[in-house]
Amino acid sequence: MAHEIGHGASGTTSQGLGQNGALRNILTQTSGSGANADNAIAFANQFSPLAPKADPWEAAFQFFAEMGKQASVPGSTALGAGVSSLQVPMNYLNAKKKERRDSEAARTQMALTVGAGLKDSTGKITYRPATPAELLKYGGKAAGQMGSDGKFYDLSPTSGGATKGQLFTFTSPEAAKTWLKANPTYELTEDQKNGTASILLPQSMGIIPANSSILTESLKPADPETVYKNFRTNYTKDAAYKMYNDLKANMDAVNTNYELAYELELPGVADMSMIFAYMKMLDPTSVVREGEQAQARGTGDAFTTAANLYNKLLKDGGSLQDAQRRSFRNAAFRLYEQKTIGLDDLNTRFGKEAEARDLVERFDLYKITPKVYDLKVFGEYPGDADIDALTGSSGLTTLSIIAQYDNINANQLAKINQRIAQIEIDLEL
Numbered sequence: 014m015a016h017e018i019g020h021g022a023s024g025t026t027s028q029g030l031g032q033n034g035a036l037r038n039i040l041t042q043t044s045g046s047g048a049n050a051d052n053a054i055a056f057a058n059q060f061s062p063l064a065p066k067a068d069p070w071e072a073a074f075q076f077f078a079e080m081g082k083q084a085s086v087p088g089s090t091a092l093g094a095g096v097s098s099l100q101v102p103m104n105y106l107n108a109k110k111k112e113r114r115d116s117e118a119a120r121t122q123m124a125l126t127v128g129a130g131l132k133d134s135t136g137k138i139t140y141r142p143a144t145p146a147e148l149l150k151y152g153g154k155a156a157g158q159m160g161s162d163g164k165f166y167d168l169s170p171t172s173g174g175a176t177k178g179q180l181f182t183f184t185s186p187e188a189a190k191t192w193l194k195a196n197p198t199y200e201l202t203e204d205q206k207n208g209t210a211s212i213l214l215p216q217s218m219g220i221i222p223a224n225s226s227i228l229t230e231s232l233k234p235a236d237p238e239t240v241y242k243n244f245r246t247n248y249t250k251d252a253a254y255k256m257y258n259d260l261k262a263n264m265d266a267v268n269t270n271y272e273l274a275y276e277l278e279l280p281g282v283a284d285m286s287m288i289f290a291y292m293k294m295l296d297p298t299s300v301v302r303e304g305e306q307a308q309a310r311g312t313g314d315a316f317t318t319a320a321n322l323y324n325k326l327l328k329d330g331g332s333l334q335d336a337q338r339r340s341f342r343n344a345a346f347r348l349y350e351q352k353t354i355g356l357d358d359l360n361t362r363f364g365k366e367a368e369a370r371d372l373v374e375r376f377d378l379y380k381i382t383p384k385v386y387d388l389k390v391f392g393e394y395p396g397d398a399d400i401d402a403l404t405g406s407s408g409l410t411t412l413s414i415i416a417q418y419d420n421i422n423a424n425q426l427a428k429i430n431q432r433i434a435q436i437e438i439d440l441e442l
């Protein structure tokens with residue numbers, strides 16, 4: 014029969030532990046706390062239930078059943094049948110006792126195993142360097158490490174030049190052993206123990222006051238190029254950055270086509286492109302392509318107004334009037350101004366971080382700022398005859414507007430000013 018190895022100095026068996034209450038004392042020591050011991054026992058009790066005790070009525074039934082069987086044998090006496098039948102209930106009782114002992118031992122062993130595991134998970138945290146993806150996930154940090162507790166530990170440099178984390182190497186395997194005694198929560202690779210690989214540590218943990226030669230600083234983890242690349246990537250991938258680039262592209266298209274309409278023989282082509290770019294500013298997710306029918310929303314909003322006019326030009330041809338073109342261009346510019354607030358906020362936020370990381374000069378090289386547009390006012394010169402036909406105060410108003418057109422040449426402007434002077438004489442102004 015195999016003998017169970019005892020636990021502790023007293024050699025207490027698993028069965029004895031379960032019976033005399035010493036199990037909890039041992040578990041408290043091995044798992045690190047009484048709470049862990051109770052949790053381990055509760056887990057073992059749930060997943061390793063004890064076998065039921067022997068049932069005396071079952072034993073009596075088996076005895077009399079066997080006795081009846083023996084008494085039916087020819088020549089058997091009542092005394093002989095009774096004696097012969099005693100072994101049957103004894104076998105039953107012994108089997109039940111053994112089953113009970115085995116289940117108690119299994120339960121105790123499970124509690125001991127679980128208790129040891131609880132100590133590992135709650136008492137000792139191991140660390141490893143964070144991957145580039147994890148550094149990006151936790152705010153684009155320059156350096157850091159992941160603990161076995163699932164937490165991220167930031168080791169990147171802070172503003173003012175102070176360093177949270179640095180790479181160190183051990184001067185010898187003996188130095189590694191000495192350092193591990195002072196920092197038992199860390200696990201080192203063999204290369205790190207031998208001093209052939211570095212370990213990333215908070216600066217405060219890198220030096221043991223009593224023996225500062227144990228570690229030697231090898232590299233700063235906050236490599237300037239890595240910090241810069243991570244910073245630039247986070248900036249250019251921000252949603253506000255992309256949104257502004259799309260917004261600016263459409264605003265450029267609106268403004269360019271506004272001016273182009275006064276250069277083309279068929280200005281309707283430029284008008285349609287201008288309206289299309291304006292609709293993309295209103296709804297960047299719109300899937301309509303230029304030259305296709307635009308689906309109006311039917312809500313009476315700005316997009317519906319633009320879509321209806323766009324569809325009319327697409328179907329019937331023609332072009333916009335001066336006032337209509339100006340209205341679309343000016344509305345697009347007001348929308349542009351409203352939506353550039355997101356870029357201003359982005360630049361403010363990253364500007365502060367650039368200052369903290371000493372990256373202001375490099376950040377300024379690729380930082381984008383809202384474009385300032387010089388909005389010109391264009392219009393059709395009505396012709397000399399129409400200019401001469403203008404009279405009265407209403408004529409002065411019309412002439413004043415036409416005189417502000419940026420596409421009016423010198424001769425046309427002279428003609429306008431001449432007519433303005435004559436109307437003022439007629440009105441005795």
